[in-house]
Amino acid sequence: MGSNRDVIIIGGGVIGLACAHYLIDSGVGVRVLDRGKVGEGSSHGNCGLLYFSDVMPLCSPGVVTKELSRTLKGVSPLYIKPELDIAKYLWLLKFAMKCNSSHRNQAAKDKYEFLMYSMELFKSLFASSSLPCDFENIGVLTVFKEEKNFKASAGTQEFLASFGLQGEKITKERLVEMEPALLDDLAGAWLNKADWHLRPELLMKAWHKLLEDKGVIFHEDCAVLDLSIKNSSIDQVHTSQESFQATDVILAAGAWTPKITEKLGLNLPVLPGKGYSITMGRPEICPTYSCVLYEKNMVMTPWKSAYRLGGTMEFSGYSSSLDRKRIDKLISGARTYLKHPTGQPLIEEWTSLRPMTYDDMPVIDRAGHLKNLIIATGHGMLGLTLAPGTGKMVCDMVLGHPAEIDINPYSLKRFK
Numbered sequence: 001m002g003s004n005r006d007v008i009i010i011g012g013g014v015i016g017l018a019c020a021h022y023l024i025d026s027g028v029g030v031r032v033l034d035r036g037k038v039g040e041g042s043s044h045g046n047c048g049l050l051y052f053s054d055v056m057p058l059c060s061p062g063v064v065t066k067e068l069s070r071t072l073k074g075v076s077p078l079y080i081k082p083e084l085d086i087a088k089y090l091w092l093l094k095f096a097m098k099c100n101s102s103h104r105n106q107a108a109k110d111k112y113e114f115l116m117y118s119m120e121l122f123k124s125l126f127a128s129s130s131l132p133c134d135f136e137n138i139g140v141l142t143v144f145k146e147e148k149n150f151k152a153s154a155g156t157q158e159f160l161a162s163f164g165l166q167g168e169k170i171t172k173e174r175l176v177e178m179e180p181a182l183l184d185d186l187a188g189a190w191l192n193k194a195d196w197h198l199r200p201e202l203l204m205k206a207w208h209k210l211l212e213d214k215g216v217i218f219h220e221d222c223a224v225l226d227l228s229i230k231n232s233s234i235d236q237v238h239t240s241q242e243s244f245q246a247t248d249v250i251l252a253a254g255a256w257t258p259k260i261t262e263k264l265g266l267n268l269p270v271l272p273g274k275g276y277s278i279t280m281g282r283p284e285i286c287p288t289y290s291c292v293l294y295e296k297n298m299v300m301t302p303w304k305s306a307y308r309l310g311g312t313m314e315f316s317g318y319s320s321s322l323d324r325k326r327i328d329k330l331i332s333g334a335r336t337y338l339k340h341p342t343g344q345p346l347i348e349e350w351t352s353l354r355p356m357t358y359d360d361m362p363v364i365d366r367a368g369h370l371k372n373l374i375i376a377t378g379h380g381m382l383g384l385t386l387a388p389g390t391g392k393m394v395c396d397m398v399l400g401h402p403a404e405i406d407i408n409p410y411s412l413k414r415f416k
Ligand SMILES: Cc1cc2nc3c(=O)[nH]c(=O)nc-3n(C[C@H](O)[C@H](O)[C@H](O)COP(=O)(O)OP(=O)(O)OC[C@H]3O[C@@H](n4cnc5c(N)ncnc54)[C@H](O)[C@@H]3O)c2cc1C
Pocket: 010, 011, 012, 013, 014, 015, 016, 033, 034, 035, 036, 037, 038, 039, 040, 041, 042, 043, 044, 045, 046, 047, 048, 049, 050, 051, 222, 223, 224, 225, 252, 253, 254, 255, 256, 257, 260, 274, 275, 276, 277, 310, 311, 312, 352, 353, 354, 355, 376, 377, 378, 379, 380, 381, 382, 383, 384, 385, 386
């Protein structure tokens, strides 16, 4: 194809790899820099849902009251570390202000378009490339313990129905037959066939290899320390190894992106939202479906090769320490729904940081005053799901092609 452009991508997570994929296929030279190993950030041990039905933003009406009440009862999956951090409290305040139906309705419309775009791109990606990753497209179950919650969930399903994304209602009797790994005393579930699942660390490994074979150059253990500017453009990217130059720079460093943008005087309200997972061998009776365990706000994902419990949302800064209580909570949460909540052997206990924006919408935009810098982050709980859509949008921006979907909702202007 050929192109006179070459690109540096900062961050070898799923967003960085998706950008690399569409760019190298368009004939652009691509170099990916990661301060650690490729695919070992948030994209490694997440729950692996391709959650295409998740149009509802996190900031929706009633969320603040619900989480406050759960916090007071000590059963919330959310933890906000009390600390003197004004930016964090401002972010939380803005999040609370977005919890209204007008934001929910607009965000859902925009997310729907983005999710469907990504779904189609995933289909072409899997059809054209060999990416072994325990992929399954049988749907995802949202499972309810409490009758009152199951009844109330009909409202959410009605909302999803306006997008053609409503789940199939599964009564408690049918649930027992359909998924014998679940306990017999659950209230019921919704099966959403639009949702898929895969094992993210396998996807990352296979995609990394595929891109290397296509000619993408990877530099691992190569931390970006600074960026120098000339003529309103990024001139050099200075790393712990050497300095690099390219026609375009893409900043896809996940939750750590604001640490780089602050060096450029750019305010990016992305907060690290810490999550946990535990990966084990398949339990004695292993579920067939991936399940969202509603009351515990957590996910259980079974694969041919393993089994994972994941969730929690901690706003406690950039600490990467693993809090044992959180892992134990995942196991006790799973015990409420599953006959065999754990399997053997223990493969990995893991924590990482999601890049969270207060309106729960990603940031995919050119960085205003810097002509050759594109930011691609803020994917929150949906980075894996939205990766191909993001990669294609970024590629079109670099090439100067018109975007295939409306990109205004992901603009930096909304933070002004
Ligand atoms: C527990 C949990 C469960 C989740 N479940 C799901 C799910 O089921 N489905 C879904 O769609 N999403 C899920 N997510 C969200 C998803 O994992 C993230 O949105 C996604 O991985 C973000 O990808 P990324 O490429 O932006 O960031 P990352 O994967 O974190 O990659 C960023 C990369 O940038 C590198 N980096 C940082 N700073 C620098 C620097 N200065 N120089 C060079 N490199 C740097 C890091 O080393 C890292 O490799 C989950 C997240 C968590 C924590």
